Amino acid sequence: MTTMLSADIITAFRSITTASVADAVELGGRRGYLSGSVRQMLPGAGRLVGPAATVLEVPSPDPSPPTHALRAIDESEPGSVVCIAAGGADVAVWGGLMAAGAVANRIAGAVLDGGFRDVEEIRRDYPDFPVYARGSVPATTVGRYRTVSLNEPVEMGGVAVRPGDLIVADADGVVCVPAESVAAVLETALEIERREREQTALILELGSLRGGIEKHGRI
Numbered sequence: 001m002t003t004m005l006s007a008d009i010i011t012a013f014r015s016i017t018t019a020s021v022a023d024a025v026e027l028g029g030r031r032g033y034l035s036g037s038v039r040q041m042l043p044g045a046g047r048l049v050g051p052a053a054t055v056l057e058v059p060s061p062d063p064s065p066p067t068h069a070l071r072a073i074d075e076s077e078p079g080s081v082v083c084i085a086a087g088g089a090d091v092a093v094w095g096g097l098m099a100a101g102a103v104a105n106r107i108a109g110a111v112l113d114g115g116f117r118d119v120e121e122i123r124r125d126y127p128d129f130p131v132y133a134r135g136s137v138p139a140t141t142v143g144r145y146r147t148v149s150l151n152e153p154v155e156m157g158g159v160a161v162r163p164g165d166l167i168v169a170d171a172d173g174v175v176c177v178p179a180e181s182v183a184a185v186l187e188t189a190l191e192i193e194r195r196e197r198e199q200t201a202l203i204l205e206l207g208s209l210r211g212g213i214e215k216h217g218r219i
């Protein structure tokens with residue numbers, strides 16, 4: 001999946017806020033932001049940018065391991081973001097062993113529409129590994145949820161996420177940029193950031209919020 005996204009594009013998005021990326025996706029006529037309930041869990045690990053590898057989980061009493069998630073971790077290209085759609089499950093679809101596997105395979109991070117566990121272990125052993133999730137919870141998925149697909153389109157936090165879409169996440173939350181819009185969104189987001197820097201300078205110079213935003217007619 002990373003072949004579609006050059007290292008330059010990934011680097012460029014690493015310097016842009018999710019606020020600007022979300023606005024840029026919306027100017028293109030779509031929603032890009034995931035629900036704010038999917039948020040940064042380990043602030044020390046920082047921002048996350050990379051192409052999505054998608055896994056779907058559904059409720060099930062089947063006690064088998066989360067096969068598709070394990071495959072996503074072991075088989076995705078380095079730099080991928082493992083995205084697990086579990087409908088907001090209040091169980092841990094991710095944990096310390098999965099983080100070890102992800103670090104060993106140079107996965108960039110995890111975005112989970114569900115919970116995760118082993119927080120202290122991940123924070124201690126993989127301080128640079130970013131996890132975005134609904135929250136932490138000690139419960140295993142095994143016997144409660146099972147994985148049903150790998151790299152099929154999924155829904156996460158109100159947004160369609162397809163394999164290869166670009167995930168951008170920071171302290172504000174998570175945005176999904178459709179793969180075919182990445183170049184256009186980058187250009188628009190850079191323009192938004194440039195405008196906001198100018199507005200900020202004007203606000204401080206004029207001592208007026210309204211004076212600073214007047215020039216561009218928007219906040």
Ligand SMILES: O=C([O-])CC(=O)C(=O)O
Pocket residue numbers: 066092093094095096097098099117118140141142
């Ligand atoms: O049990 C799970 O599904 C996740 C977990 O704790 C781990 O990866 O260490």
Ligand SMILES: [Mg+2]
Pocket residue numbers: 095096097117118
């Ligand atoms: Mg564990």
